Amino acid sequence: MSDLIFAQNRFGLGPRGDQSQGGGDGRGWVEAQLGARLAMLSDAPTGAEAAQALIAYRDERRNAKQAGLLQPASVPKGMPMAMATTAPMTGATMTAPGSGPAMTAEPMTGMTPDARPPRRASKPPELMDAQKAQRQLYLSAVDARLKASLVTPTPFLERMAHFWANHFAVGANKADTVGYAGLLELDAIRPNLTGRFADLLLAVERHPAMLFYLDQAQSVGPHSQAGLRAQGRGRDVGLNENLAREIMELHTLGVRSGYSQADVTEFARALTGWNVAGIGRGPVQRFMTGQPGDFNFVEVLHEPGARTILGKRYAEDGEAQARAVLMDLAVHPATARHIATKLTRHFVADDPPPAVVARVEQAFLKSRGDLPTVYRALIASPEAWQPDRPKFRNPWEWTVASLRALDVPAPPAQRTVGLLQELGMPVWRPTSPAGYDDLAASWAGPDALVRRVEAAQRFASAAGQGTDARAIAPKVLGARLTDATATAISRAESPATGLALLLVSPEFLRR
Amino acid sequence: MDRRSFLATGAVGLAATTFAPRLAFAKAATDRRFLFVIQRGAADGLAILAPTGDPGYASLRPELGADAAGGTKLDAMFTLHPALKQVAAMTAARQALLVHAVASPYRDRSHFDGQNVLETGGALPYRLQDGWMNRLLRTMPDDPQAIAFAPTVPPALRGSARVASYAPSNLPAAGDDLMIRVGDLYARDAQLGPLWNEALQARTKAGDLASGKGAAAAGALAARMMKGPAGARIGMIETDGWDTHTGQKGRLTAQLTGLDAMLAAYRDGLGEDWKNTLVLVATEFGRTAHENGTGGTDHGTGATAFLLGGAVNGGKVLADWPGLAPTALYEARDLKPTINLDALVATALGQHFGQDPARMAGVLFPDTGSAPLRQTLALS
Numbered sequence: 001m002s003d004l005i006f007a008q009n010r011f012g013l014g015p016r017g018d019q020s021q022g023g024g025d026g027r028g029w030v031e032a033q034l035g036a037r038l039a040m041l042s043d044a045p046t047g048a049e050a051a052q053a054l055i056a057y058r059d060e061r062r063n064a065k066q067a068g069l070l071q072p073a074s075v076p077k078g079m080p081m082a083m084a085t086t087a088p089m090t091g092a093t094m095t096a097p098g099s100g101p102a103m104t105a106e107p108m109t110g111m112t113p114d115a116r117p118p119r120r121a122s123k124p125p126e127l128m129d130a131q132k133a134q135r136q137l138y139l140s141a142v143d144a145r146l147k148a149s150l151v152t153p154t155p156f157l158e159r160m161a162h163f164w165a166n167h168f169a170v171g172a173n174k175a176d177t178v179g180y181a182g183l184l185e186l187d188a189i190r191p192n193l194t195g196r197f198a199d200l201l202l203a204v205e206r207h208p209a210m211l212f213y214l215d216q217a218q219s220v221g222p223h224s225q226a227g228l229r230a231q232g233r234g235r236d237v238g239l240n241e242n243l244a245r246e247i248m249e250l251h252t253l254g255v256r257s258g259y260s261q262a263d264v265t266e267f268a269r270a271l272t273g274w275n276v277a278g279i280g281r282g283p284v285q286r287f288m289t290g291q292p293g294d295f296n297f298v299e300v301l302h303e304p305g306a307r308t309i310l311g312k313r314y315a316e317d318g319e320a321q322a323r324a325v326l327m328d329l330a331v332h333p334a335t336a337r338h339i340a341t342k343l344t345r346h347f348v349a350d351d352p353p354p355a356v357v358a359r360v361e362q363a364f365l366k367s368r369g370d371l372p373t374v375y376r377a378l379i380a381s382p383e384a385w386q387p388d389r390p391k392f393r394n395p396w397e398w399t400v401a402s403l404r405a406l407d408v409p410a411p412p413a414q415r416t417v418g419l420l421q422e423l424g425m426p427v428w429r430p431t432s433p434a435g436y437d438d439l440a441a442s443w444a445g446p447d448a449l450v451r452r453v454e455a456a457q458r459f460a461s462a463a464g465q466g467t468d469a470r471a472i473a474p475k476v477l478g479a480r481l482t483d484a485t486a487t488a489i490s491r492a493e494s495p496a497t498g499l500a501l502l503l504v505s506p507e508f509l510r511r
Numbered sequence: 512m513d514r515r516s517f518l519a520t521g522a523v524g525l526a527a528t529t530f531a532p533r534l535a536f537a538k539a540a541t542d543r544r545f546l547f548v549i550q551r552g553a554a555d556g557l558a559i560l561a562p563t564g565d566p567g568y569a570s571l572r573p574e575l576g577a578d579a580a581g582g583t584k585l586d587a588m589f590t591l592h593p594a595l596k597q598v599a600a601m602t603a604a605r606q607a608l609l610v611h612a613v614a615s616p617y618r619d620r621s622h623f624d625g626q627n628v629l630e631t632g633g634a635l636p637y638r639l640q641d642g643w644m645n646r647l648l649r650t651m652p653d654d655p656q657a658i659a660f661a662p663t664v665p666p667a668l669r670g671s672a673r674v675a676s677y678a679p680s681n682l683p684a685a686g687d688d689l690m691i692r693v694g695d696l697y698a699r700d701a702q703l704g705p706l707w708n709e710a711l712q713a714r715t716k717a718g719d720l721a722s723g724k725g726a727a728a729a730g731a732l733a734a735r736m737m738k739g740p741a742g743a744r745i746g747m748i749e750t751d752g753w754d755t756h757t758g759q760k761g762r763l764t765a766q767l768t769g770l771d772a773m774l775a776a777y778r779d780g781l782g783e784d785w786k787n788t789l790v791l792v793a794t795e796f797g798r799t800a801h802e803n804g805t806g807g808t809d810h811g812t813g814a815t816a817f818l819l820g821g822a823v824n825g826g827k828v829l830a831d832w833p834g835l836a837p838t839a840l841y842e843a844r845d846l847k848p849t850i851n852l853d854a855l856v857a858t859a860l861g862q863h864f865g866q867d868p869a870r871m872a873g874v875l876f877p878d879t880g881s882a883p884l885r886q887t888l889a890l891s
Binding site: 392440444446447449450453454457461462464465466468484485491492493495496497498501504506509 | 551552663697702706710753
């Protein structure tokens with residue numbers, strides 16, 4: 001069981017119904033992609049646009065605050081909700097009868113793409129427009145991601161981009177990250193999929209989305225020039241450990257892998273000064289260079305002195321101090337185990353077979369985190385090719401696989417966003433920095449299944465009654481297509497129903 | 512918020528707009544309107560228009576036949592299903608002609624193939640690439656503005672003539688039929704089976720009973736788009752959920768309640784234009800004469816079709832009744848078709864649009880070139 005169709009389901013994004021054929025060398029197909037680079041996305045927003053949008057938003061907020069139109073320190077609560085419109089993806093055929101009330105939750109805000117967050121009389125229109133511009137960047141990034149997934153020549157790499165974006169999760173649910181969240185994947189992850197893990201890690205931790213999301217941009221060394229000056233004025237600024245902790249817990253070593261609170265605090269001190277240019281308006285901006293949104297090391301924020309982390313001493317070295325820590329974390333045995341476990345869980349089984357984890361872990365350690373070597377160890381594992389242990393597709397994977405199977409174009413971005421919200425996995429908006437988990441139990445629930453059935457109806461009606469599920473099923477499921485599913489599809493009361501059944505069949509829900 | 516979209520043929524998905532675009536329709540050469548409501552899944556004509564006067568009926572339908580008791584008796588033979596109250600009213604107003612024992616040329620009981628024949632108008636499945644409604648457009652002097660009330664253009668309307676499609680964005684929930692099929696598919700799956708049962712229980716608890724609301728909205732939408740001098744003249748609505756292998760009593764009642772509400776909303780929405788309107792309701796084939804062991808019926812042959820509207824010469828049932836005796840049944844199991852659906856459609860449309868029905872039959876059904884019926888189906 002290592003033909004192309006099987007490989008495309010397990011290691012790719014699912015076969016395209018219009019191109020797929022059986023046979024072939026699935027493993028070779030995956031490995032051939034390891035030397036490739038992901039194409040840059042067209043029509044994706046840029047870091048410069050995100051920076052400008054964020055600056056404009058902050059300016060408008062300040063104006064509104066000064067005019068007394070906002071309660072101080074009120075975060076834009078409408079933001080995540082406003083983006084969570086549940087606009088259905090496409091109208092279904094008008095099922096005259098037998099259609100009960102939709103199972104999906106009512107949209108929280110009744111937003112439409114051009115509408116605005118819940119109107120507070122006090123909110124000035126300039127501020128609303130600034131929020132809208134940020135949301136638009138988010139939508140464009142989601143759109144670019146989905147379109148790339150439908151046409152990519154390298155589906156395995158595309159899958160890896162999604163994997164790492166979730167590993168280094170950034171949530172588009174803070175004012176500072178709405179426009180930026182997608183850019184972490186586009187700018188930092190996609191160009192670094194087939195190099196060293198250390199380079200991927202460094203690119204991610206220096207990216208403004210991450211520096212904002214985990215509050216690093218606010219962290220001030222207590223004994224830095226800025227810190228001392230602030231204390232002299234009685235201002236309460238100081239260390240923020242968020243990024244340091246999550247790098248250790250989530251991005252590299254893994255939880256409970258032996259680091260201590262002292263290690264976290266020391267790492268946080270080393271990281272002080274890692275910052276983003278041009279977004280804030282404070283006096284510290286005088287020390288920044290380059291374009292808004294550029295990474296900057298700001299000496300006046302940096303906690304001076306040597307640091308000791310995981311028993312190793314790092315001399316004071318400005319920006320390079322934390323970088324040296326990161327480089328060590330990137331090749332640490334705990335990191336190798338953590339990454340190997342997550343990769344194995346993602347591609348092989350919810351409960352990762354120890355033998356596979358060990359193999360991938362060794363590849364990571366020996367190659368010092370050379371990602372193609374790591375991927376190869378995974379692909380070479382026979383367990384990864386066992387047909388009897390499929391993984392349950394998460395909503396994003398299932399959506400992409402469905403659109404590819406039916407060969408329908410990406411819906412408008414707003415609807416994609418609404419759909420993924422309904423299916424329980426809004427793009428780049430996990431509720432915590434840990435990202436979405438990778439377990440069937442999280443995605444296979446009663447209501448979740450009903451929602452997929454409803455979404456499948458929409459996809460099917462978008463494909464139209466002229467698309468024959470009987471022809472597509474073997475092309476996208478290959479040998480995994482069961483007689484029961486083939487029969488159910490052939491007995492469907494309409495071509496569209498046949499397509500919907502294909503998409504929610506047990507085989508298609510899994511990969 | 513009723514977000515809708517207007518698409519040219521071939522476009523898929525709906526544009527995300529916050530306004531309903533104004534449709535600038537050229538004035539069509541005719542005031543006559545035609546709407547095709549397709550019933551996907553093989554609707555059970557023997558329940559919809561029950562031959563209660565046939566001596567064989569009660570024994571063929573010992574359980575399901577009871578439904579007819581509360582229906583509208585139309586003549587000595589036929590009783591209209593009780594859920595079709597508005598259709599009964601249309602019949603009383605002579606605005607409905609109910610046709611029985613009708614079938615397309617297709618005889619093999621596959622939904623896929625049967626619908627393909629019903630929509631392309633070919634003699635065999637996949638013989639023709641375009642649909643008979645699209646060919647109908649080419650018989651009309653000006654662009655009559657054809658529109659499918661669906662996200663994509665259904666096969667019946669596909670072809671070289673321009674067709675729009677327009678769908679409401681608020682979706683109906685998964686229909687019972689699909690829910691049942693999915694349940695069958697998950698029954699043997701250790702993970703999905705129990706989850707699905709839970710989902711169904713939750714649905715039942717939520718009082719998720721079929722309502723005519725969505726259906727009425729669909730009818731009202733179609734009327735809005737087909738009303739007035741600038742309204743589209745040709746339209747099509749798709750319905751599904753008619754494949755009642757199990758639990759037919761409740762499901763068919765729900766289906767027909769929806770259909771009835773949709774047709775009434777369409778009639779009411781059209782206002783003055785109803786008098787110039789012809790609606791065809793048809794399905795790919797009928798269902799078995801004998802009810803099956805699971806409270807339903809299986810794929811059959813002869814079915815019903817409705818012609819409705821102010822332009823219809825209605826008020827009665829049109830049937831060359833073959834009877835339900837075992838020897839009278841098609842292949843000893845189905846209602847035998849005695850009226851050719853192609854002929855019915857070509858005749859009705861020819862009369863409705865003031866064209867020669869024989870010529871119309873040649874254009875719409877080139878494979879079969881069915882001879883027109885002699886009856887006056889549509890008032891000129």
